Amino acid sequence: MKWETRITKLLGIQYPIIQGGLAYLAYSDLAAAVSNAGGLGQITAMSLQTPEELREEIHKVRQKTDQPFGVNYAIGQHGRKYDHMLQVAIDEKVPAITMTGGNPAPIFDMLKGSPDIKKLVLVAARRQAEKAEELGADAVMVVGQEGGGHLGRSDTGTFVLIPQVVDAVSIPVIASGGIGDGRGLLAALALGAEGIEMGTRFIATEECVHAHVDYKKRLVEGTENDTVVIKRSIGAPARAIANDFTNKILELEKEFGDYDHLKDFISGNANKRYIYDGNDHKGFGWAGQVMGLIKDVPTVAELFARMITEAESIRRNWA
Numbered sequence: 001m002k003w004e005t006r007i008t009k010l011l012g013i014q015y016p017i018i019q020g021g022l023a024y025l026a027y028s029d030l031a032a033a034v035s036n037a038g039g040l041g042q043i044t045a046m047s048l049q050t051p052e053e054l055r056e057e058i059h060k061v062r063q064k065t066d067q068p069f070g071v072n073y074a075i076g077q078h079g080r081k082y083d084h085m086l087q088v089a090i091d092e093k094v095p096a097i098t099m100t101g102g103n104p105a106p107i108f109d110m111l112k113g114s115p116d117i118k119k120l121v122l123v124a125a126r127r128q129a130e131k132a133e134e135l136g137a138d139a140v141m142v143v144g145q146e147g148g149g150h151l152g153r154s155d156t157g158t159f160v161l162i163p164q165v166v167d168a169v170s171i172p173v174i175a176s177g178g179i180g181d182g183r184g185l186l187a188a189l190a191l192g193a194e195g196i197e198m199g200t201r202f203i204a205t206e207e208c209v210h211a212h213v214d215y216k217k218r219l220v221e222g223t224e225n226d227t228v229v230i231k232r233s234i235g236a237p238a239r240a241i242a243n244d245f246t247n248k249i250l251e252l253e254k255e256f257g258d259y260d261h262l263k264d265f266i267s268g269n270a271n272k273r274y275i276y277d278g279n280d281h282k283g284f285g286w287a288g289q290v291m292g293l294i295k296d297v298p299t300v301a302e303l304f305a306r307m308i309t310e311a312e313s314i315r316r317n318w319a
């Protein structure tokens with residue numbers, strides 16, 4: 001069966017499946033595995049400390065795959081500068097750059113001399129998608145409130161958000177948030193999306209080598225009711241696995257609701273204490289409601305084969 005959409009053509013990939021940026025988890029192993037399976041794998045640039053580290057990681061991906069891949073920039077991290085990190089991706093002529101979490105205009109400015117690099121923006125609202133199109137994005141990824149990690153403030157679910165954005169912009173739309181199997185893939189295409197992005201589902205794969213075994217176990221054993229939205233009080237809602245640590249965060253949000261009281265609890269270090277060490281008392285890990293659909297930890301290739309088989313069988317039944 002043919003899986004050609006404007007997204008597969010734009011990115012030069014076989015299947016319209018993109019691995020989302022995953023803070024502190026998406027390095028060359030996962031990125032290359034996804035690209036080798038026919039999707040678009042990504043490195044998360046801002047999880048690396050220096051431009052040299054990013055350059056090295058890009059080289060590692062190129063050693064592991066000859067397929068297109070992306071570099072993700074989450075730019076909203078409390079004023080952390082990203083220009084020097086972005087320059088590496090430009091110099092390395094990476095196939096695609098995805099961006100989120102802040103005003104993407106300066107990134108588009110820097111990318112003006114790089115027409116061959118595909119530019120994708122992750123948004124969580126129709127207006128943001130329109131803005132991305134105005135700036136010159138090649139495609140938008142749109143995340144609904146089921147998703148893992150940072151979300152929009154309006155709590156709109158993927159099923160309502162995607163058709164709205166599809167109607168509002170003429171560039172291709174990629175659906176994100178709550179997708180974990182072939183049914184979700186096909187449903188997204190039925191809504192008018194031309195590709196999907198998954199985050200949480202890719203953490204529970206063999207090649208997501210940095211995720212602690214207890215994090216993956218929690219994704220497999222947990223249900224759709226085991227996530228919680230934190231950071232709402234500071235205007236940056238984000239979905240994480242509910243644990244002792246997120247309970248503490250919610251208490252602090254109720255009591256104070258300001259960044260200063262929260263900063264040590266929502267930091268990258270607190271994130272790493274859970275995702276690398278599996279410590280429920282000392283840290284948190286992002287995850288979406290789709291964890292209710294995750295039942296195992298396959299290889300990325302197995303996951304792709306299963307999703308494509310499932311989606312193709314639904315398509316055949318419809319025909």
Ligand SMILES: Cc1cc2nc3c(=O)[nH]c(=O)nc-3n(C[C@H](O)[C@H](O)[C@H](O)COP(=O)(O)O)c2cc1C
Binds near residue numbers: 022
């Ligand atoms: C652990 C984790 C870390 C994430 N980190 C980033 C990030 O650094 N940059 C980014 O653009 N998106 C990030 N996201 C969002 C994902 O790329 C994706 O949009 C989201 O997970 C989609 O929802 P899903 O989890 O239901 O698949 C993260 C999501 C998770 C679960």
